[in-house]
Amino acid sequence: VAVTDRIAAPIDATLVTQAVTDSREHEHTIVRWRRDLHQHPEPGFGEFRTAALIQRELDALGLTVRIGGSAMDVDAIYSCDETRIEASAERARQQGVDSDLVDQLQREGTAVVADLVCGEGPTVAFRVDMDCLPVTEASDVTHLPAREGFRSLVEGEMHACGHDGHVAIGLGVASLLAKRRSSLTGTARFIFQPAEEGALGGARAITARGLVDDVDYLIAIHLGLGYPTGEVVARARFLVTSKFRARLAGAAAHVVNAPETGRNALLAAATAALGLHAIAPHGQGWFSVNVGVLRSGDEQGVTPAWALMDIGVWAETQAAHDYVVARVHEILHGAGSAHGVEVDIEQIGGAPAADDDEQLGQLVSATAAQIPDIDQVRDLIICRAGEDATVFLNRIAEQGRRGVYVLIGSDLAAGHHAHDFDFDERSLVTGTAMLTAVAGHLLQREVSG
């Protein structure tokens, strides 16, 4: 059948019912995966144990698994936190992850992309992210993971954004589709992306390997984000974002004996900070620019010879974003030049605006509406955050294929990134069912009459 036929076809109620039933049967396994991952949070590009777990499970299900260099190109990433990655590698080895694998993934990246190949036909891809946040998890008994014994084992690292749940859903959908493999055709692809937090370039690195070039439908997912258990959003959009690190290099001077020989990087940074926050508004789109970190100088008696600034930009439109980014460069270099200070600007993160597909959104909505535990379906919302799944969606849209970003509502114990964040695990089952049904519909093997 032609790809365009399936998306427009009415969804088969039996298929939805089957997915719901299957997912309920797998609930225990899905929750077990989630809790295991929750106890072992790993930072962006340091998801060693996570990737090994995914590889092991999908291998067992008969999927074709790419890992490391075959799944991503590390040259395409913006930046990473070497210290956190090294600590994560050390922990992974101690926890029994194969040391050679850890070495390989530390060199090549931690992405896992696995295919369930079911014959000729379209490719449906799911993108889930796997990284945690540099947060120390709450330990009091009011916090469910603490009470139930699956609190993070690592001080300073925590799955505080639900990516543990995303991986569990991804594995769940793979299990359910693998079980029904004979009734499917085409390919179901599971993209486990490292380093979503900070938009460090995980999506760019996988895209650079061509791994979405042959995808016909792509669904990226997120739990929660303000929507309660029982709600689904078929198309979520995000702000355009870029993150920069500026390093300013001046010259030290003894401020009593020869202050005139100094080149004051601290004053250049202060001037730039004020200038950056004073970027004129854009008539066609709200934006926010923030100098979130400033470090400069070592001693009271010495002209500060260095400064470091971390700068984030978030904008409603690509035009507003690009305008701000151009101004950021202009202001930093101008402020440096005013103070005789060299400025080096490195992009350490970023995610573009993206188009999504209305018709795929309608399929998600129609499917969700048939799931018993989903009582509210929204079509289109804008999230006030960045998300580099947009890199995949853009690549998909460039090729005339279809992609959407789906929110799976979930009651939260506290906001995303908080130390007492926790989501409602019932969403894992519902989400797995819904995504399995959508994939089942798109990949359904036609019964020849």
Place this chain on the structure above:
Amino acid sequence: VAVTDRIAAPIDATLVTQAVTDSREHEHTIVRWRRDLHQHPEPGFGEFRTAALIQRELDALGLTVRIGGSAMDVDAIYSCDETRIEASAERARQQGVDSDLVDQLQREGTAVVADLVCGEGPTVAFRVDMDCLPVTEASDVTHLPAREGFRSLVEGEMHACGHDGHVAIGLGVASLLAKRRSSLTGTARFIFQPAEEGALGGARAITARGLVDDVDYLIAIHLGLGYPTGEVVARARFLVTSKFRARLAGAAAHVVNAPETGRNALLAAATAALGLHAIAPHGQGWFSVNVGVLRSGDEQGVTPAWALMDIGVWAETQAAHDYVVARVHEILHGAGSAHGVEVDIEQIGGAPAADDDEQLGQLVSATAAQIPDIDQVRDLIICRAGEDATVFLNRIAEQGRRGVYVLIGSDLAAGHHAHDFDFDERSLVTGTAMLTAVAGHLLQREVSG
């Protein structure tokens, strides 16, 4: 005789006595000149009536008078205030100054340089300035010029720094030397310089005509400056100074509809102002930099597309001055560049550091010590002000000749530049005597035995 002989020779007491007697006889004329000038103050490069008066008096005394283009080169000036000059020209014509002369001086400049040629021998030059200040003179009876009827006839213009007295002394010395012409050899030169206030370039313009290139001894003078009647300072030194006008050109934008298209000259100027005042101290010399004037923008709803800044620099040493000036340019251009704003910097005034001559200073001191009304003589002091007589002194020093800047103390009614400034006219007589004696000594015709 050799020039070097005369300066070292002991001063002849008779010569001093004669100068004192002569100057007392001329007191009435000198004071009349001063009061006439005081009533008719004229701004820098607008000294039309003043120049005409000087020309007339010195012609009558038999001096060779250069005026306008033969006394200065207008291309060498930094800047001038066209509006004040035009008003001054209009007044001069109404007061009967020859209209052709006013036209000529408005084109060529208002300097007057006159020589009393007495035969072979050295050239002794006196430099006096002639411009007034944009101040409205006090009118109450406690102010002597008001009480005695010679208050400024021009609202907004006033001789508030004693330059009227300087011209009167210059004319007085010329009169006394002309009277004793037969006993002299060599040349006495009188340099009446326009536009000392603001260091607009009067000294540069006269120097550019080569009019100090053949001078052997140069004495610049000033009344008051904190020293009372009866005191003399043989060598005064000044701060190095520069004045700049910066014009910033950005782009206007409607701040609601398209603020992103603006280039904000006001923010560039604000950034620059803070940067300019934050120039790091210099280890080898105090300085002061000041943004004295800032103008920017026209409407609340429009991004300010223009700004104007007037900036002054004063420094104890040439090194500190040059450091600050380099930073001024760097900061202005950097701030402009940070805001996408074009910056044009024009130097509108300036005066360098200068060396003076110890031996000529000793001659002045020795002579002053013999004047009955002078009871205190100082050798060397530093004035916290700029003064472009340093341009002459530098040119003199470059050629290995001798120059000093002499202060003639005078009791003041109020500080320099104040609207109720007034000096003690007795200083005119004392100053005339002292300078006449010094010139008489240097130009004394040797009686061949």
Place this chain on the structure above:
Amino acid sequence: VAVTDRIAAPIDATLVTQAVTDSREHEHTIVRWRRDLHQHPEPGFGEFRTAALIQRELDALGLTVRIGGSAMDVDAIYSCDETRIEASAERARQQGVDSDLVDQLQREGTAVVADLVCGEGPTVAFRVDMDCLPVTEASDVTHLPAREGFRSLVEGEMHACGHDGHVAIGLGVASLLAKRRSSLTGTARFIFQPAEEGALGGARAITARGLVDDVDYLIAIHLGLGYPTGEVVARARFLVTSKFRARLAGAAAHVVNAPETGRNALLAAATAALGLHAIAPHGQGWFSVNVGVLRSGDEQGVTPAWALMDIGVWAETQAAHDYVVARVHEILHGAGSAHGVEVDIEQIGGAPAADDDEQLGQLVSATAAQIPDIDQVRDLIICRAGEDATVFLNRIAEQGRRGVYVLIGSDLAAGHHAHDFDFDERSLVTGTAMLTAVAGHLLQREVSG
């Protein structure tokens, strides 16, 4: 009849047809008014000749006219430009406006509020503004007012926003309703407001006299604003705006002798300007803040003792506006305090957010849809500008009555406020017809059966 009955009643086609016919018959008069006003532009609170013309015409039509102090309270205005007003008064006298009336209006204000009283019943009010802009009108023949001979007679003043047309429409509606007076009941009120530009407080001053307290329906109007001839917008909304003038008072000091005694108002202003432009974005509403004017200091050698800043704020929501205004005060006072400088902040203009009435909007839409020359009707749009008609709309809404701001589309020769702005005079006739029909419907005398 009850007021609420009339608004919901279907509009009578005959009434619309009659208004269209009547307005076409009055076209010559309406255009004549407009061109006469265009030639005689008058600034905010200086609309002397304009007010006199309105008074004369409405008197002749039998309306009850309030003018000056009975129409507005000058104590409620924010600010005005005395220089432009004085020049306007002088011109008005020369053009034959009664000198006593000019004196009265200069004291009491130039508002005119006139009632066409037709019996018991509701009050329908129209608000038009009458002031011009400080723009010199284009004089080339491509500019229709120049070609047709009704270009502004005043250099530097121009009706560049269409308020001449607003007054002509107001007089037109009054004429048409007066003609059909016998078929009406209730009151038609015509509010001619001074000083809309800059939101100087004209609307506040009229509201302060209680003149909208008894109004049941209020319609404010504007021509153009981006909508072409043939379009109507039933409900236009505006940005919230405030305008401030800050005066900073420091202390002068000689920057060489005693710079430490200065209190630098220029640096305080520069600090404040950077801070004001760096106000953090608001999560619930775009805004723009602009320091449009900065003046400070007089001389290079003196610490600037004063500064003046004109600051404008425009915001999408009242919350964002109020947040920005609070920050403006905080930043100005903080910057002043950092530099030991006194800060005085005066509000010189402002207009709040306003609610409008959906049902009255529907009546306008329904009526407009029946006018032959109107081919497109929009319900609700947001204008990126401030407009103090919101003061009236707020007062109306507070009392549970109904108000809307109606845009009458008009092809423009150039943008609003441009020196070659001109609108399509056909809109005057269409607008008059539409407003007359709406008023006719609301005030229609019931035929007792």
Place this chain on the structure above:
Amino acid sequence: VAVTDRIAAPIDATLVTQAVTDSREHEHTIVRWRRDLHQHPEPGFGEFRTAALIQRELDALGLTVRIGGSAMDVDAIYSCDETRIEASAERARQQGVDSDLVDQLQREGTAVVADLVCGEGPTVAFRVDMDCLPVTEASDVTHLPAREGFRSLVEGEMHACGHDGHVAIGLGVASLLAKRRSSLTGTARFIFQPAEEGALGGARAITARGLVDDVDYLIAIHLGLGYPTGEVVARARFLVTSKFRARLAGAAAHVVNAPETGRNALLAAATAALGLHAIAPHGQGWFSVNVGVLRSGDEQGVTPAWALMDIGVWAETQAAHDYVVARVHEILHGAGSAHGVEVDIEQIGGAPAADDDEQLGQLVSATAAQIPDIDQVRDLIICRAGEDATVFLNRIAEQGRRGVYVLIGSDLAAGHHAHDFDFDERSLVTGTAMLTAVAGHLLQREVSG
């Protein structure tokens, strides 16, 4: 004898010769002390091993030793670096210093003040400092301490300013005077001060115990400071200095969702930094102010809620210093207030201006002139640095007693505070001789005739 008699008395050549001979005999011991201290550098208020060594040596010489709380009052100190002190305590214990003593000194402070009591008579005090710098010492063989095997045993701590030499001289003078005790009367006091670097308050703490209240003559010393071996400066003066730490507390906000709720400490700090560097010059004294350290914020996506600034002030005069300090407070609080940020300013160091005594200076000069190895003696110089010995000198002067700060010239391998700093050990012997002779003169027991 009367105190005033001895200072004016001509110095006895025999006494000088004896001091020179004695000091040469002690050279080995003095150098050994110095090298031992050099290997065991200890930070300000962490001089545990140093104090223990001093106590042991002076006990052995028969001096009365105060240590810890009897020598200083910790409440009078400005600040200290707990981390460096703790590490130093740990090292001291490992090196065998009595653990109870370390505990005591960590609580009470590390000062040692010891008296050599010789009978009735005046008190002559010597002040030496004992702390090191946070510098890692050079390790190459061109660096003498490395070559000779007495390089610092502690990475990151080094005697890079010669205080090891000061202690050795102090012990040397004590040894020499103790040897000649029978010929002396009065008291020789040795003040070993902790924490001179950074002016953390060591001098204040000793003064607070009243330990200079009964001192008649005080001599503070320093090696090097630009003067070569063989030179002595009888009276050195220093800049007035203060050091501040400012902590700014704002409020964090998610810069996308609710930026308006943030209180940006980073922008407040940037504003303050620019303002602090833009403090207007002082007409009566050069100064330098420096924001040497700025830290703010943690994440790109969060409004920085905190900032820390370390600020140093150095001034030629107390007036200029006090002016700058007042401005520092004003600017920090103003900038904080502009951004709604709390500012807390803590003084973490400081040293005042001080008067010294001309007559005691003359005695030092006269004595130095008789030392064979001293070939140049200067009277009075100004050091471009701060030094809290001024606290002692001030206390002495307040009581009408005499004090001076003496420089003992020494050839340096590299500048003070450099990692390859080293001085010429011959200066230790010369310095010991000179100071012993001065004390010997002042304390000389009169032979009754």
